[in-house]
Amino acid sequence: MTRPPLIQTVNLHKSYFNDDVETPVLHDINLAIGKGDFVAIMGPSGSGKSTLMHILGFLDRPTAGQYLFQGEPTEQMGEDTLARIRATRVSFVFQSFNLLPRTSVLENVMLPLLYHPAITVAERHERAVRAIETVGLLDRIDYLSHQLSGGQKQRAAIARSLVTEPEVIFADEPTGNLDSHSGIQVMEALQTLHREGHTIILVTHEAATAEHAQRIIQIHDGEVTADRSDFKRRVAGKGVALK
C-alpha cells in the first residue's frame, strides 16, 4: 500500500456568504502535496491563494469537497481538534511577522509551545534555543521584538514556526515586508529548512519568490491554472547552511 500524500484535496470549494449573497472564492481544487515538498502557491491578490492556504492550514474550512491530511478526512473535525492540529502539526510564517510586541525573541519562539499538549515546561527552553540557533539568531535571543530588523524579525518568526517540529510550514508572503537583501536571507532560510526535510508551502504573488520552490501551483480566480516543476529554480544566497 502506498502512503497517502501529506496533503490532498478533492473537488475543494470555498464560498463566503455575506447576507445570503454567495461569493465563490475557490472552485474544484484538486491537489496533492507530498512530505518534504517545497511548493509555491502563486497568484495575484484576490485569486484565492490565501484562502486556500487558510484551509490547508486548518484556519478555515472548505464549503464543499474534501481535505485529507495524511489520508485523514478533516471535515468532521471540531474547533478544538483544528486548534490542536495547528498547535502540533502545522505552523505559519506571516508577511507581517506577527511577533508579540515588547517580548523577547526567546519568549516569542516559545509561544507555540504553550499550546502544545505534549511538550513539557522543562523542554520548552531547550527547543526554543535550538530553533533560534537554526535561524542564526542566538546572539539576539534576549532582544525585544521591536529591537530587531525586518529580516531578523522574520527569522525569529521562522524559528517560532520550527519549534513544534510541525509536518508543514506555511509561509504567507514571507518576504512581502522586507527589502531585497533581507528577503534573500529569509528565502535562504526556507530553502535550508527544505533541504533538512521540512515540507514548506509558500504563498506569494511574485514569480521571482515562487521560483525558490520546487513546484509552483498557479491560482487564478479560484482555480488552479498551472502546476509545474519545469522551471529554473532559484537558489537564495550561497545555498549553504544558515549563519
Next chain:
Amino acid sequence: MYIRDTLTMAFRDVRVHRSRSLLTVLGIIIGVAAVVLMTGVGKSMEGVILGQINTLGPTSIAMWPGAKGPEGGALTMNTDFDAVTVRDIEALRQLESVTGVAPMILLGEPASYGREEAEATVVGSTPDLYGNQSVEVTSGRFHDASDEEGARPVAVIGPDIVEDLFPGLEPLGKRLEIGGRKFTVIGVLKAVGTQFFQNQDIRVIIPFSVAKAVKQRDYVDMATMRATGDIADGVADVEYLMRKRHGIVAPPSDPTKNDDFLVRTAEQAHDILGTVSLALTVFITMIASVSLVVGGIGIMNIMLVSVTERTREIGLRKALGAQQRDILLQFLVEAVVVTFLGALIGLALGVLLDFLIVLIVQNYLSTYHFGLNPGAMAVSLLMALGVGLGFGLYPARKAAALDPIAALRYE
C-alpha cells in the same frame, strides 16, 4: 496550556501595561480603600465608646426611676420619676452583692462666681460616686463622709468650670454660687472630656445631703453601684429588693413588665454597641460595594478596549494552536489578577489613610486608636475578585470567539 502559563502571562501583561492596568482598576482601588477606611474608622470609634463604657468598670450597675419603654429599651422619665426613694437607697446598701451605692440628685442650675456664669451639671451625690466612676482630682480633695454628715456647702468642680468661673485664679477656697446658695470649692476634677455625648468636665459635685435639702425631696434621679461578685447576681438582688419594696408583681414570662425602675449594666451597653456597630459595618460595606460594581464596569470597558487592541495577538495565538478555552482563560485570569492587585493597592491605601486619620484625630480625642475591620476587608477583597471574574467574563468570551483569520488581518 498550564494555569501557571496563564498566570505568568497575566502578570507580565499587567506589568507591561502598568498605567493602563492602574486606570482599569481605579474604581476597585477606591472602592476597597473606602471599605477599609470607613470600617476602620468605625472600629476606632467603637473603641472610643467602649473605652468610655469601660471607665464605668465591668461591675458597674446603674439604676433609674421610670418604667421600661415599650420596646424594652427606652426610658419613660416622666412617669414614676419619684419611684426610687432615699429609703430604697438605704435598703440597697444592706445588700451584700452590691457596694458603693451612690444616689444622685441633679440640680438644674448654672454655677456663677461674681459676674461670671458657667453652664454646669450639678450633681448631689455621696462619696461613693468617686469609686464607681474612675474620677480623680488634680488639686484639693473629694468631699467625704463628714461633709455629708455636716451637710457642708462644698463643691468638687470640673476643669471647664474652673476655666469659665476662675480664669487665672486659684479655685480652691473660692465660693461659687448655685441657685442662690454659696459653695466652697474643695477639689478640681481631672479632665476626662465628653463621655456618652455629655461633657464630663462641666460637672459640679456637691454632698448628697445638701442637694436633698436644697430640692427638699426624698427621691433620687439616678443611682450607681458596683457588684461585689458576679454582676448578674448583683442585678438580680437589686431588682428583687426593689420589686419587693414597691410591691410589684409580674408574670414570670416578663418579670420586668410592671417595674417602675430600670437597671442597666456596662455589659448591656456593650451588647447594644456591638449590634449598632455591626449594622453600621454592613451598611458601610454595602455602600462601598456599589463603587466596586462601578469599578467592575471600568474593568469591563478597558478589557474590551484591550481585546480590540490585541485582536492580532489573539489571532496569532489561535493560529499557533490556542483553543477558545485558552484565550478565554487568558483574559479572564488577567481581569482577575489586575482586579486583585488593584484590591491589594486599595487595601494598602485604605490602611494608610486610616492611619493618617488616627494621627489627626488623636490630637482632639486621645482615646481614638488605630482600628481595622478584618471581616469587612476580607469581604471587600472577595467582592473585588468576584467583580473581576464577573465583568472580565464578557470581554474574555468576546476574545475567545474571534475568528483567527479576521483577527490576523485586523489593522
